[in-house]
Amino acid sequence: MIPIGKLKQNMLFNKDLGDLIEVMKLAASAQFNRFRYHQEPKEEFYTLLNSAYSSLPLDVSTDSFFNLPSNLPRLIVLVSSDGGFLGEQNALLFNHLLDIKRQQDEIIVLGQQGISYLNEAEISFISFESPGDKLDTQKIGLLRDYLAKRYFNQEISQVNVIYSKFINITTQQVEIEILLPLERKKNVAKGKEILIEPDSKSVLEGWIKLWLDFRFYHIFWSSKLSEFAARIMHLEGSVQELGKINQRLQLEYFKYLHALSDKSIRELSAARLARRNN
Numbered sequence: 001m002i003p004i005g006k007l008k009q010n011m012l013f014n015k016d017l018g019d020l021i022e023v024m025k026l027a028a029s030a031q032f033n034r035f036r037y038h039q040e041p042k043e044e045f046y047t048l049l050n051s052a053y054s055s056l057p058l059d060v061s062t063d064s065f066f067n068l069p070s071n072l073p074r075l076i077v078l079v080s081s082d083g084g085f086l087g088e089q090n091a092l093l094f095n096h097l098l099d100i101k102r103q104q105d106e107i108i109v110l111g112q113q114g115i116s117y118l119n120e121a122e123i124s125f126i127s128f129e130s131p132g133d134k135l136d137t138q139k140i141g142l143l144r145d146y147l148a149k150r151y152f153n154q155e156i157s158q159v160n161v162i163y164s165k166f167i168n169i170t171t172q173q174v175e176i177e178i179l180l181p182l183e184r185k186k187n188v189a190k191g192k193e194i195l196i197e198p199d200s201k202s203v204l205e206g207w208i209k210l211w212l213d214f215r216f217y218h219i220f221w222s223s224k225l226s227e228f229a230a231r232i233m234h235l236e237g238s239v240q241e242l243g244k245i246n247q248r249l250q251l252e253y254f255k256y257l258h259a260l261s262d263k264s265i266r267e268l269s270a271a272r273l274a275r276r277n278n
Contacts, residue, residue, distance in 0.1 A: 018242050025235040034230035041218045049214060053207055061201050072157035073104040075150060079163035079223045080114030082130055085234045086227060089164055096162050096174050144212040151180050152205060167227035170233060179215055
């Protein structure tokens with residue numbers, strides 16, 4: 001049995017720890033709400049972007065953007081977190097990476113947690129700095145330019161991204177999205193006269209970069225929301241688990257006090273009875 005002094009010490013420690021976790025949970029909730037309502041990407045732009053793309057004619061000079069040799073390596077982008085309390089989420093992302101990775105594939109990782117997993121698994125990778133809570137467009141642009149250059153030079157056949165997609169505050173799911181090559185519909189501009197300057201190749205290169213900008217912004221936005229939500233739920237789970245531990249400690253503490261009280265009463269009663277008999 002744990003000494004009563006140690007029980008009381010554990011109860012006080014758990015109370016302080018619970019208060020700290022509650023503060024961290026409130027901070028994570030505030031981050032979640034602030035980020036959600038001030039950083040949401042505009043779906044109207046996405047619709048207009050796709051509409052413009054569907055208006056472009058398909059000709060021989062653009063086939064290289066959509067029909068690259070399948071023997072080229074794929075480039076897989078892993079979007080992980082920089083912060084803690086997300087071990088399960090990062091492990092799921094890493095496991096999905098292992099599931100789809102082929103020997104010749106190349107890996108790009110964002111987030112310190114993903115870097116740690118890949119280092120431990122001794123998998124080679126290229127790291128890019130995460131755009132952070134502010135979704136830094138310059139950092140997104142560096143990633144976009146690197147991917148676009150590799151793809152335009154026909155050094156890779158496909159660009160995949162693995163990230164945690166935000167569903168709601170209690171639900172997040174690992175998403176694997178193919179960014180390149182783009183799905184192309186033939187003859188979408190049939191019967192229309194479209195002026196393209198300076199040429200279709202330059203227009204498509206610019207459109208693909210713009211597409212990558214928007215998609216990555218949306219992916220990082222969803223991933224960051226998922227990160228905040230998962231952290232909130234993890235901290236809430238810790239609060240509940242700590243509450244259960246405290247209930248057991250309190251029960252044991254009061255049982256101990258009750259036992260001591262009963263022992264004292266019995267000893268006093270025995271002493272009084274002995275005094276009367278004398």
